[in-house]
Amino acid sequence: MLAAAASRGKVRSLFSLSRRLSSSQSGSPDETQHPLPDSEPEQKLRPRKDPSGCSVFLFPGQGSQFMGMGSGLLKYPNVKEMFTVAQKILGYDLLSLCLEGPEEELMKTVHCQPAVFVTSLAAMERLNQENPKAIETCVGAAGFSVGEFAALVFSGAMNFAEALYVVKVRAEAMQKASELVPSGMLSVIGRPQAQYKNACLQAKEHCKSLGMEEPVCSVANYLFPDGRVIAGHQQALDFLQKNSRRLQFMRTKPLPVSGAFHTELMQTATEPLREVLRQVEICRPEINVYSNVDGKRYMSESHMRRQLVKQLVSPVKWEQTLHEIFERAQGTKFPHTYELGPGRQLGATLQKCNRKAYTNYTHVEATTHED
Secondary structure, eight states, X not given: OOTTHHHHHHHTTTXXXXXXXXXXXXXXXXXXXXXXXXXXXXXXXXXXXXXXXXXXXXXXXXXXXXXXXXXXXXXXXXXXXXXXXXXXXXXXXXXXXXXXXXXHHHTSHHHHHHHHHHHHHHHHHHHHHHOHHHHHTEEEEEESTTHHHHHHHHTTSSOXXXXXXXXXXXXXXXXXXXXXSOEEXXXXXXXXXXXXXXXXXXXXXXXXXXXXXXXXXXXXXXXXXXXXXXXXXXXXXXXXXXXXXXXXXXXXXXXXXXXXXTSGGGHHHHHHHHHHHHHSOOOOOSSEEEOTTTSOBOOSHHHHHHHHHHGGGSOEEHHHHHHHHHOOOTTXXXXXXXXXXXXXXXXXXHHHHXXXXXXXXXXXXXXXXXX
């Protein structure tokens, strides 16, 4: 059934180089205080590692894409093959779209999600070439929305080709769901006294006064303290913008996306994603990978399948995820954090959530200038 069947065998080992993690690296970034389930008893006897010698990977999501991403990365091992496989799975030249556009096509949900996924993993290949120790010492990973699939591929939980096929199905389903009703997403920075849920209730009451039945308006992304993305019907978002000062919002900005992602308006996209996740192989990750749904580590194969579907209609709890990864006793060192892929948004949120952790942050570009 999968279009990628012919290329699967070749790609199944594509990321073996990135999984050179020894079993001693299956701890968490905070000195292996939370070993993965089913760990061998003898692993618990290993000495704790210095967190400053470990790394954590963050993979971006939709909205980080830009024209030209992927430029110069073909010189790194596996990257050219990744884009070749992507063309077979997706049915179009993803590399050409990333480099040459047209930009309006790259920005579409159906295209930008696979583009961000592949270029993020291409950036990971760049890091592996330039700093292999960062790959070998990685103990945890998280991805924002579609970025979770890149994190799961790196962790060994999913195969590259099959994960890309899942991303393709997911993106198509979300694109269709977003076309059913006029909806969108609104970035909001509020004052400390802002009440986001109450603001959403007011916006829904406004929509009801216009005769709309069952309006949707809710927090879709928890980014950092006083930083949220609210999503829902367009009329609700218009109300929030018009009344932003009264609602204690310092800044509002519509996002260039096609729909209200991570709200119940994505409900129709859940079944296609659930079905394709049944068809692909998912293994227990070799390192800690954190779920957007609750910020907690994935515990099993069935847990991953459930959470990845639930993620479509649940807010991305990114702020909570960063707290889960980086919370530690005072005086404890922080791991090196790498953002792999287009954009620096995840670094910006880390800086606002945890300034000390941010001091060890590095962005691995999704482009490189050719000599």
